[in-house]
Amino acid sequence: MKLGCCYYPEHWPEEMWAEDARRMAKMGLSLVRIGxxxxxxxxxxxxxxxxxxLDRAIDTLHADGLQVILGTPxxxxxxxxxxxxxxxxxxxxQGHPRGFGSRRHYCFSHEGYRAECRxxxxxxxxRYGNxxxxxxxxxxxxxxxxxxxLSFSDAAASAFRGWLAARYGTPQALNEAWGNVFWSMEYRSFAExxxxxxxxxxxxxxHWLDYRRFASHQVASFNREQVEIIRAHSQGRDITHNFMGFFTEFDHHDVGRDIDVATWDSYPLGFLEQFWFSAEEKRxxxxxxxxxxxxFHHDLYRGCANARWGVMEQQPGPVNWARFNPAPLPGMVALWTLEAAAHGAEFTSYFRWRxxxxxxxxxxxxxxxxxxxxxxxxxxxxTASAILAEIGPQQAARAPVALVFSYEAAWTIGIQPQGQSFRYLELVFETYSALRARGLDVDIVAPRADLSAYRVVIVPTLPIMPEGFADKLGALGCPVLIGPRSGSRTASFRIPEGLAPGDLKPLIPLTVTxxxxxxxxxxxxxxxxxxxRWREDVESELAPELADTAGRGVVYSQNNVRYCAIWPDRTLLALLVERMAQEAGVPLIDLPDGIRLRRSTSHAFTFNxxxxxxxxxxxxKTLAPAACDIAAL
Amino acid sequence: MKLGCCYYPEHWPEEMWAEDARRMAKMGLSLVRIGxxxxxxxxxxxxxxxxxxLDRAIDTLHADGLQVILGTPxxxxxxxxxxxxxxxxxxxxQGHPRGFGSRRHYCFSHEGYRAECRxxxxxxxxRYGNxxxxxxxxxxxxxxxxxxxLSFSDAAASAFRGWLAARYGTPQALNEAWGNVFWSMEYRSFAExxxxxxxxxxxxxxHWLDYRRFASHQVASFNREQVEIIRAHSQGRDITHNFMGFFTEFDHHDVGRDIDVATWDSYPLGFLEQFWFSAEEKRxxxxxxxxxxxxFHHDLYRGCANARWGVMEQQPGPVNWARFNPAPLPGMVALWTLEAAAHGAEFTSYFRWRxxxxxxxxxxxxxxxxxxxxxxxxxxxxTASAILAEIGPQQAARAPVALVFSYEAAWTIGIQPQGQSFRYLELVFETYSALRARGLDVDIVAPRADLSAYRVVIVPTLPIMPEGFADKLGALGCPVLIGPRSGSRTASFRIPEGLAPGDLKPLIPLTVTxxxxxxxxxxxxxxxxxxxRWREDVESELAPELADTAGRGVVYSQNNVRYCAIWPDRTLLALLVERMAQEAGVPLIDLPDGIRLRRSTSHAFTFNxxxxxxxxxxxxKTLAPAACDIAAL
Amino acid sequence: MKLGCCYYPEHWPEEMWAEDARRMAKMGLSLVRIGxxxxxxxxxxxxxxxxxxLDRAIDTLHADGLQVILGTPxxxxxxxxxxxxxxxxxxxxQGHPRGFGSRRHYCFSHEGYRAECRxxxxxxxxRYGNxxxxxxxxxxxxxxxxxxxLSFSDAAASAFRGWLAARYGTPQALNEAWGNVFWSMEYRSFAExxxxxxxxxxxxxxHWLDYRRFASHQVASFNREQVEIIRAHSQGRDITHNFMGFFTEFDHHDVGRDIDVATWDSYPLGFLEQFWFSAEEKRxxxxxxxxxxxxFHHDLYRGCANARWGVMEQQPGPVNWARFNPAPLPGMVALWTLEAAAHGAEFTSYFRWRxxxxxxxxxxxxxxxxxxxxxxxxxxxxTASAILAEIGPQQAARAPVALVFSYEAAWTIGIQPQGQSFRYLELVFETYSALRARGLDVDIVAPRADLSAYRVVIVPTLPIMPEGFADKLGALGCPVLIGPRSGSRTASFRIPEGLAPGDLKPLIPLTVTxxxxxxxxxxxxxxxxxxxRWREDVESELAPELADTAGRGVVYSQNNVRYCAIWPDRTLLALLVERMAQEAGVPLIDLPDGIRLRRSTSHAFTFNxxxxxxxxxxxxKTLAPAACDIAAL
Ligand SMILES: [Zn+2]
Ligand SMILES: [Zn+2]
Ligand SMILES: [Zn+2]
Incomplete structure (x- = not known):
């Protein structure tokens, strides 16, 4: 795995650049993102x-053998x-313009700005393509x-109308799909x-789901315009975009299809502080x-762009943007670096050089x-650079478990949580965590992924089943776990005719009433x-595999398929992981709290x-805090 | 008591309507709200x-003997x-328009929209009046x-000016009433x-109180326009409006005067979750x-339209709009239905059919x-339908206790809480609950109600005494309890000249200093x-009936009138209920937690x-959860 | 110390004025603020x-020997x-106009309004100057x-551009100072x-810091326009402005330079409720x-206008504006009054007469x-009036301790807290409290104050060191304590070249890394x-004076200067106060919880x-609650 950093030559006097380049190379870095x-x-x-x-900056870096990742501004x-x-x-x-003075002050739907970007x-x-x-x-x-x-500008409204017209053809079809007869919300034209x-x-x-789909589409098409121009002028170079953590506002799998390498910006301490973790975990x-x-994110983004991925920004110390910004434990920066390698990253780039x-x-x-x-x-x-040199290039081992992740599912749950503690990301993360606590390697994959080679497949929830997805699950022979709310909505955000789990009924005969x-x-x-948090009443000929104390069914199973009808707490998740691994013949390891294990094709990495x-x-043996044990397989 | 449901034929294929009607009738329903x-x-x-x-829908329902409540859209x-x-x-x-895409997107003051409504x-x-x-x-x-x-539109501003001009005649009178000399807020014309x-x-x-009065007046006049048109075209039919729970933004007593039957929409689980109840009560x-x-709402709305009332929407299961939406305990839907009958409802209509x-x-x-x-x-x-058939029509027994409820009081306290935990609705509800916990039936009545037949009268608080109200209280011979802040404001939201309790001083000689x-x-x-939460310093020749440990007076009494000078906690409320009932010779029952009793003229209903x-x-005997015992009197 | 009150003759019938004046004088008041x-x-x-x-109101007050403070409206x-x-x-x-209907509905930058004010x-x-x-x-x-x-009006934007042009000369200089190359925020003209x-x-x-400086400058210049006009027409009279509590939005030291007497509005119960104090302290x-x-505020505002100060509004009972508004303990109004005298106030004026x-x-x-x-x-x-008459005029004793207070520091920390619990006012207040708990008198002074006569000097934090301030500190021979984040920013809100503590390095050889x-x-x-809350990593040749359990340095000292590299908790503050007082030979007293001591030049006041x-x-001896002991020195 290569190492790199983010660098802003424009922030520094030109006379500092050469020395910077020399020191980067000496520190073990070979990649520099600029611009x-x-x-x-x-x-x-x-x-x-x-x-x-910029010519001189690139040449200066090049002179020291550094490779450049050039960003579009x-x-x-x-x-x-x-x-x-x-x-x-x-x-x-609220209708307020989001003005100049920081960054990202543009609307993805503004044609004039898109032309300027092109x-x-x-x-x-x-200039730099070759x-x-x-x-x-x-x-x-x-x-x-x-x-x-999301933007609520005139440009966005106009583009949304066009997107709807293309999707539905007639306003009548849109009214029917959305159920606009409800509350007299019917439109006579797309212009309305x-x-x-x-x-x-x-x-x-x-209405919301289509607006979110449209907005995600605008991001992808904005990105695609840049990709097409770059491909035309810079052959043989990879194209990436740097994604964020715990962020689901657009469909990263869609953007991932247009780029060569998915990268993400990894800030473990900031994310811990800002998301749903308990006060106890935060301490x-x-x-x-x-x-x-x-x-979690390594495994998620490895599933985005044909398994090619990297870390574009790695937290190297306290950040500036969380409510509280502590310093990492000594050793954590090396640990995070090696963990990326264990998961198969092509590179880790620190944010930033100075x-x-x-x-x-x-x-x-x-x-x-x-x-x-x-x-x-x-x-x-x-330290990390030396270890990486010693162990050589790493590729993520094929994971026995697939966890199916859907951006549309995140939107669907977010639009209609029905209970305020039903958070899509938390459900997926908790499931992932239960697997990792038993030493399992995990691939987080899009619904369209090929699932045939996995030994366990988990769908934490998938309210809207994409075309053919249920059939794909049905064709699997391995243990399959399907979580609550799956199959509970059609593509038009309606309750399916035979009720949930809709298309999944052929796999497991039950109805969520x-x-x-x-x-x-x-x-x-x-x-x-x-x-x-969440309970579903189930009608089924099946006797429940697990029930609550009052006898109400909680988990149903038939053949290799399980359906979980509640929000699974940690104990239930652990139990289900145990059962499925046993059925699949996948060995489990009991990892102590705080210990994680990840295998590459050649090594086993254990992190404290x-x-x-x-x-x-x-x-x-005992691992010190922030220690990483690497054993050749 | 009749049963009914809310039905939206426009949501379903026409070929389903006849079967729906047949099943409604068979289930014991006789009323259907549509449109x-x-x-x-x-x-x-x-x-x-x-x-x-719509012709066909009404005819289809009619064909099965169902009676129709037709809503204006x-x-x-x-x-x-x-x-x-x-x-x-x-x-x-904040000045933002509240746009199309859900419901209620109109301003009560917009003349153009009012014309469209007429x-x-x-x-x-x-078309359907006969x-x-x-x-x-x-x-x-x-x-x-x-x-x-509330709306802050130009239409509302203009109507408000007209309302003020009618109320005050001259801007000088308005300035004087509001005390606009304070902070140079004086106006030279209503246009300002x-x-x-x-x-x-x-x-x-x-200013706020008059704006709230004006806004309430706009609701009432908007409603009255519809009522007058309907009366002109549909003789012999009742007119209702469906009120909400824990909602005081307009004066329901005023709207109640224009309609025949007050109805309300009863969602006990959603209301528990959304209002001030403690976490312990919510669990x-x-x-x-x-x-x-x-x-509480049955007794409140029975006092709104000449004692005629019903439940237009009854929660039949989990709802969609609270933070958390649990399912009712088995039996609760029947219990809620029978409870409405016990309180004298003319009908209960479930929301919704399908x-x-x-x-x-x-x-x-x-x-x-x-x-x-x-x-x-x-x-x-x-089940409820069968029981209702067995016990026959029910009328609420005359309650021994009157609880005086005032929408203006809710506005007054809300505009100037002075302590953020002084909530009008909570005070009234806690008082009501203390009475019901001792088996007392209660009428919740408007200040203008005839109080002469009650055996106990309670005014939890009434900051602004309506014309003649103090005299009416003074004429009563029964125990009267008057709560804190009563008589503390004039109609112009001023402190009365002789200080609180203002007009009540002839009833009980004290001054809140x-x-x-x-x-x-x-x-x-x-x-x-x-x-x-709240304490008043009182000057009085009276020795306090109850004092705090430091000797400061808390409750004062003279003849049959008591004044409570603090926010009464549950213990104090229980004590005052005990004393007043004893004085009035009204028998009390000790009800265990969760048990409630309500009498009709013919039966006693006990609910668990x-x-x-x-x-x-x-x-x-022991009642199971959600059980209702009905005993003929 | 004189006593006075705030009075609004315009609120009352003219026939009440003479009696009011008579009663004021009889109560011991000699000053009346009006208008x-x-x-x-x-x-x-x-x-x-x-x-x-107004002529008659002033004459009526004058007739009873009352002196008038006349406010501009x-x-x-x-x-x-x-x-x-x-x-x-x-x-x-958010871009919304802040309209008419209460007070302060103006923008400090609006030239038209400024002309009306002049x-x-x-x-x-x-009319009244003489x-x-x-x-x-x-x-x-x-x-x-x-x-x-702060205002975001066009008038403010325009004035801000002018202020920037005057400060920076060219947009290039502004871009350089602010670091606008970051995120392409560079301007080509001030108009941008x-x-x-x-x-x-x-x-x-x-950008924020300059906007805050500009906004503060607008307040000061708005005030100065009034001061200049008054001085021209009303010779021999003092000019004041009434400042608020815990309020740092503009630089009071700047306004203080233009006026004769700094006054403030003292509401101890409201401030306790509304600020950061713990629930335990609030109870x-x-x-x-x-x-x-x-x-704290007495000592702060004594440092604003050449040591002349007073209390313009003294809380006399429950207020109306806090979340909860309790009544003072009997005796507290007298205590607060005497405490102002102990700290050297020229007068205390109660808000309000009636x-x-x-x-x-x-x-x-x-x-x-x-x-x-x-x-x-x-x-x-x-009571207070009688005691004041007995003890005669009081002047604050020269305090042994100076606490340096900076409005710019409050803005700097507020703009970039970096940890959400790092509150400037709380840090200064806690430091002040630690001093007062040991019986020390304190002067709270501006950075520009002469510090040479103090025996202990404390700078709780001063991120931006004013020109010459470090040299002034360096010239002191007494114990000096400098808190975290001091010297961490340049005047342009940049990290100084040699890192924090910047200009302080000559005083204490360390670097915050x-x-x-x-x-x-x-x-x-x-x-x-x-x-x-806050920890700094320090590189220094010095061995730390205090370290944490893991050996990381917390306090560094050299000669008479200490640097504290963490948020100091109460225990650490107590320890540092102890050490510095000992070094300075300043005697300490152990005061029980709730007891405070303040010396005038002639008396020692002890408050319970x-x-x-x-x-x-x-x-x-034992002091009753709210008691004040006054001993001649
Ligand atoms: Zn080209
Ligand atoms: Zn707005
Ligand atoms: Zn003049």
């Missing part, structure tokens, strides 16, 4: 390009461009960051349809991150301090586990995420 | 009416109407739902007055609702599932009870709201 | 002045003025109240710059206020009830104290803020 926010330096005035500095249009077409900015749900990408690709230093392009930066997928905002109470969930893993956060002493991210730690001294992460990078959500703090007992030393039975 | 959201089907294009489907104007006059929507407090109601009433199936009309649907009473929004800090409370009554929620598999309310349980199978509630409806609010978690001890079986001393 | 909200009565219509009532422009130029109102951060102030000053009753002028009222310092609002994510902190001091709240029975503040207690009877505070005022913030509830142990009697060792 993705530099529009105002590339084109300081409309139509006047300043290539000199479309996440940061300059002020002159915004002033030229003020309606290019997104409009928030222009700047074209001139960049023409430069020997350039090995990869990054389109834009973190699509959707700062809640920027608005984005679902500022409605008196919640808009039709079908236990304050300086390490929850042991499954990085791995801490900027100005502007929004000045509190974001880097490999160098602002005074150019090495920060705490630097020696860990050297009613669902309920339970408030936090309320539970009803079962054998060892408890019913919390706990803040104390832990004795690890499968190794027969 | 209240069907504007886009009645008038699919401006001026083009489509009556055929004014809660859901179609898109073409909104596009014709975009300024018809309400404007929220037109559609007139054509409906003309149809033999039609027994009742419902105006609009749930006025005020989704926070729609705006609604009280977007002010830098809180607006004058007198204890998760599947039943607090034992006083339904009864669960819609599309749009906003697809997760709202119904009598039938979306696949037309019976849902859990259906057999309970049959100072009030204070106490933060949650702070209390000061008294004999058995505690002073929390607990989730466990409970031994009930007055019955000498 | 500050009376614009609509002074100028009821554009250009038509009504002086009669610019906080409450009348409706006719707002209607004349609707764009004079401030625009909130006009009204000029006519007032011309009236023998007038001893002081108050400009406007509580600048910034209700979040009114907007206020930092409605940005997609946070704006550049340098313990519910009726007294935290024992350092009033003192409780207004109308409009927004009708629930605000006063010296008289609305019915003109005396409220609870009145006898306490007489990294900082981290720790989530609430997380701590790491040290000797007796704990590391919470506890709600129970407390034995006070240094007095050798």
């Amino acid at each position: 993705e926010f530099a529009w105002s330096r590339i084109e300081p005035e409309p139509g006047r390009y300043d290539w000199g500095w 479309t996440a940061t249009p300059p002020k002159w461009l915004v002033d030229k077409m003020p309606d290019m900015v997104a409009i928030d749900e 222009r700047i990408v074209a001139v960049l690709a023409e 430069h020997p230093a350039i090995v990869m392009w990054q389109t834009d930066n973190e699509y959707g960051c700062h809640d920027t997928v 349809v608005d984005p679902p905002h500022l409605t008196v109470t919640e808009a039709n969930p079908a 236990a893993y304050l300086r390490q991150g929850h042991p499954d956060i990085a791995a 801490q900027a002493p100005f502007a929004q991210e000045q509190m974001h730690a880097s490999l160098l301090r602002p005074d150019s001294s090495e920060a705490e992460a630097a020696p860990e990078v050297r 009613r669902v309920e959500s339970l408030r936090d703090g309320f539970s009803e007992p079962a054998e060892g586990f408890a019913v919390t 995420y706990a803040k104390e030393p832990v004795f690890v039975p499968h190794l027969g | 209240e959201f069907a504007w886009s089907r009645i008038e699919p294009e401006p001026g083009r009416y489509d009556w055929g489907w 004014t809660a859901t104007p179609p898109k073409w109407l909104v596009d014709k006059m975009p300024d018809m929507v309400a404007i929220d407090e 037109r559609i109601v007139a054509v409906l009433a003309e 149809h033999p199936a039609i027994v009742m009309w419902q105006t609009d649907n749930e006025y005020g739902c989704h926070d729609t009473v 007055v705006d609604p009280p929004h977007l002010t830098v800090t809180e607006a004058n409370p007198a 204890a009554y998760l599947r039943q609702g607090h034992p006083d929620i339904a009864a 669960q819609a598999p599309f749009a906003q309310e697809q997760m709202h349980a119904s009598l039938l599932r979306p696949d037309s199978s019976e849902a859990e509630a259906a057999p309970e409806v049959r 100072r009030v204070e609010s106490l933060r949650d978690g702070f209390s000061e001890p008294a004999e058995g009870f505690a002073v929390t 709201y607990a989730k466990e079986p409970v031994f009930v001393p007055h019955l000498g | 500050e909200f009376a614009w609509s009565r002074i100028e009821p219509e554009p250009g038509r002045y009504d002086w009669g009532w 610019t906080a409450t422009p009348p409706k006719w003025l707002v209607d004349k130029m609707p764009d004079m109102v401030a625009i909130d951060e 006009r009204i102030v000029a006519v007032l000053a011309e 009236h023998p009753a007038i001893v002081m002028w108050q400009t406007d009222n509580e600048y910034g109240c209700h979040d009114t310092v 710059v907007d206020p930092p609002h409605l940005t997609v994510t946070e704006a550049n902190p340098a 313990a001091y519910l009726r007294q206020g935290h024992p350092d709240i009033a003192a 409780q207004a029975p109308f409009a927004q503040e009708q629930m605000h207690a006063s010296l008289l009830r609305p019915d003109s009877s005396e409220a609870e505070a009145a006898p306490e005022v007489r 990294r900082v981290e913030s720790l989530r609430d509830g997380f701590s790491e142990p040290a000797e007796g104290f704990a590391v919470t 803020y506890a709600k129970e009697p407390v034995f006070v060792p240094h007095l050798g």
